[in-house]
Amino acid sequence: MAIVERFCEPGASGDGKDPNGFALPDDGSYDDTGHGDGDYRLERSGSFSGYTHGTDPPYIYLDNGSGITPGLYTIASKVSNDVILLTSSAGSDSSDVGSSTGAWDLDDAATNLSAGQRLNIRGSFSGYGSDITFANNGTAINPIVIRGYGADSPPTIGDGGNADIDMGAYTLIFSGDLYLVEGLEVTGTDLSYTVRSAGTQNLFYRCKMKNTNTGSVSTCEGLFLQDGVAVNCWFSSAGTGTSTALLLFRAAAIGCYVESTCHGIWLNCSSGRSNMVCNCIIKGNSTAGKHAINVENADTLGDNLVIVSNFAYNFDDMIQFTVMPEAGDTGLPIIVNNLAHTMIGYGLETADTEDWTIVCIGNASYNTADDSSFLSSNFGDLIDFNHVECTVDPCVDASGGDYSLNNTAGGGALLRGAAVWNDVQGLFS
Secondary structure, eight states: OOOEEEEEOTTOOSOSSOTTSOOOOOSOEEOTTOTTOTTOOOSSSOEEEEEEEEETTEEEEEEEEESSOOEEEEEEEESSSSEEEEEETTEEEEEEOOOOOOOBOHHHHHHHOOTTEEEEEOEEEOOOSSOEEEOOOOOSSSOEEEEEOOOSSSOOTTOSOOEEEEEETSOEEEOSSOEEEESOEEEEOOSSEEEEEOSSSEEEESOEEEEOOOSEESOOEEEEEESEEEESOEEEEOOEETOEEEEEESOEEESOEEEESSEEEEEEOGGGOOOEEESOEEEOOOOTTOEEEEEEOGGGOOSOEEEESOEEEEESEEEEESSOOOTTOSOOEEEESOEEEEESSOSEEESOOSOOOOEEESOEEESSSOTTOSBOGGGTTOOOBTOEEOSSOOEEEGGGTEEEEOOOTTTHHHHHHHTSOOOOOSOOO
16 A cells, blocks of 8 residues: 655645655655656755655665665754755765645645545644535545644654644534544534544544534534444533434444433434444433433344443433334344443333344343343343343442442452453543
8 A cells, every 4th residue: 555645734735745844755766857756856966766765753765876875864854845854874965855835734635635645634723614525535455544643843643643623613524435534633513513424434543523512402423424433432422402422324333432411322223224332431411311322213224233342321221222123124233241330221221112133142230220131121021141230330430430340249340250341441531
């Protein structure tokens, strides 16, 4: 996979090249007249070929040189907008490696970023008057990569931080396919979404997405994710009504932390679409009718719905089905090894009393309406296989936000012994 580095900073108006004033050239052969590519040249007479470059720290490795000593050159400092100082054990050399005019701003990046490019973004962005849409597509071999990076000098590329985007009343949209997004923190007040991913095969890793609108509306999601995956991310919503921090539509959330004043995660299973929630922590505020995981349109489930190894705290119910799959449906809900902690209601609830097919194994309850069962009475004779009833709090300090399992008999020790649910690892903090 060939990667072309591009950069993004607040208020910039350049061509996406490095904000420190140099551009990392593509592999090729160049001399003082720009042989091979008119964008890059050596400041003095000489040539080199077959070189490679990297970014941590920034360097160029030259071989087969003529008029310049081959070897590894660290980009030590900027001499001017077009000249950088290269250093190595063999000495130093000032070379012009491009006429860089600096980074893109966010809206320029959205327009110009293309397959095989990696956008390194840092700083605090705000003041946008409309949605910003990344519409170009990556490919399976050359996805589009967007990642936050450090504010130190030289910058630490790929450290997954220092990129804060305030969208205000607008939305950051990924309508293109095959994006890999890491280390962005996005805040907004839009009545629908702070971030919406409507493309296919988009991956969000170690991102924070918050919707701070406190209105009584139907959406206010931190992220609407369609046909993609969120891994080790953090989502929140301050809305009421039927708002939710994370909405999944044929998508997956793995190892995420979700905090909401309303619903935590909303799963839309319409038109045969399935979803996965695995290894997540979901925190609520004990509001009647609000659920950690709300499942709608499960009667049209076309594939398996997987809800495995999650922890939910302080909701009405942990998992609520508006309707259930019926006997003969091709989809099958698989609900395994989840822990419902401090619920007004139950671990699993539904108002649909028709026939249904479901796999419910190894779930646990503490401080719910009935700790002897993960299921409400609406599930009739459905067997709650290997259910674990905690008689004491299994967490170190759930009310204080420490959901690690303790070693207390009847609590954390019981869950560890039953191999039902264990501490969630790798969450964005």
